[in-house]
Amino acid sequence: MTxxxxxxxxxxxxxxxxxxxxxxxxxxxxxxxxxxxxxxAEELHVFLDKADIKWGDEWRNRIDSALTGSTLFIPIITPRFFKSDECRREVLTFSGHAASLGLDELLLPILYINVPGIEKGDESDDVMALISKRQYEDWTQLRLEDENSPKYRQAVHRLAVRLVEILERTAEIEPPPVPLTEDADSDSEEEPGMLEMMVEAEAALPRWGATMSEFAETVSIIGNAVKESAAEMGRSDARGAGFAGRLRATHQLAELIKPSVERLSGLGEQYSAELVKIDPGILRIIRQVESEGSEAGETEQAQEFFKTVRELAQNGRKNMESYQEFSNTLQGLAGMSKSMRPLMGKMRGAAQQIMDGQAVIEEWERRIDEVTS
Structure with missing residues (x-):
């Protein structure tokens, strides 16, 4: 039941x-x-337990339709939130769909425990940067209040009033149209039509694929350097060099991989930032094809566009397991020496951004599968 x-x-x-x-x-x-x-005097249906099948069913049903206009997404922001792949994916997914409908305001974060960098928006973390741009509610001090205190109850009331106001405003917003063709007399600064957007996306998709390939190659270079460093530590131990020999090998490793780490970090930031930026437009394209019916979905441009998105998603999945393994091994390396810690942080961040980007692409794939099924 929905x-x-x-x-x-x-x-x-x-x-x-x-x-x-x-x-x-x-x-x-x-x-x-x-x-x-x-x-x-109306109910606000609250969905809390993501393990409940109703959460997932209702979530997909609402973000796939104009009913997003009556749907609020409330992430509870803490340091642990940004370490959750599931929470990050939900923010990116909802944000893209809401923005594609001109309903950004429906994403209402609650800053529950302070997160360093949240005020300025850490650009190296795409989800944090997105959250920081929203007018989030600050509960970092209110969470310490007694739940039955006047101060806490007043804060609950204010937040409920804000939800009511948001839903009233968004109820009047019409989803932005994506015309099939551009009016010849239109201003050139207006939003492009669907075909123009599709052409732009088509040109970008291979570029993202190339970025993923370069990312994988850079990960491999770093991985080989780490293996060689481990072998050097083994040789050092055999010579009886002790911990001093291990520390020397670690410092050498840090210097060796520094350029590759910088490149990895740049690729991750560029990749995720571009995907998040174009995400609403691509979702609008898919929604427009859906509204136009099978005839629009069977055009040569649409078929080629859908095919490229699916290929990008499939290629990304092939690399995800190795990226996750790579990310998991970094924690141990960070403990080897202080010279490694900043490098490990950059590598973990870059791997997370690639995984975030894959979540965005797979959402496109899911919607395409629904539209064409």
Missing amino acids: TNNGAAGFWSYTHRDDEIEDGRIRRLAAKISNEFEAIT
């Missing part, structure tokens, strides 16, 4: 954060939902 005939709020948080808070995050969701109903 609840797509009314307002809904999807809460995105890590269960460990809620456990640490003794269930306060879930209780906050219930309090806001109750206050919303008290103000409006």
Whole structure:
């Protein structure tokens, strides 16, 4: 059973954060939902448990339709949130769909525990940069208040009022159209038509594929250097050089891989930033093809575009396992020497950005499969 005939709020948080808070995050969701109903006499359907099949079904149903206009996405921001692949993917997915409908305001983050860099928006982290651009609610001090205190209850009321105001404003917003062709008399600065957007995306897709290939090659170079360093440590141990020999090998490794790490970091930032930027436009293309029906979906341009997206998604999946393994091994390397720590941080960040980008592309693939099925 879906609840797509009314307002809904999807809460995105890590269960460990809620456990640490003794269930306060879930209780906050219930309090806001109750206050919303008290103000409006209408229910705000709250979806909390992502393990519940209804969460996933309703989530996909709403982001695939204009009902996004009655759907709020509320990520509970903590340091652990940015370490959750699932939470990051949800932010990117909802943000893209909301932006494609001109409904960015429906993404309403709650800063629950302070995260260094959140105010300025760390550009090396695409999800943090996206969150920082939103008018998030700051609960870093309110979370320390007694839940029954006047200050806490007033804050719950203010947030519920803001949700009501957001839904009222977004209800009046019409999704931006994507015309099939550009009006000959139109201003050249206006939004491009669907075919123009499709051509632009088609040109970009191979470039992203090339970036992924270069990223994989750079990871391989770094991996080979790490293996050689481990072998050198073994030879050093055999010579009886002790920890001094290991430290020397580690310093040599840091200097050797530094250029590759910088390149890896640049590729990750460029890749994810471009994908997030063009994500709403590509989702609008897919939605327009869906609204035009099978005839639009069977055009040569659409077929070629869909094929390229699927190939990009498939190639990305082939590399994801190795990227994840690479990311997992970095923690151990960071503990070897302080000279390695900043390099490990950059490499972990770059790997995360590539994985975030894959999540965006796979969302395009999912929507294309739905449109063409």
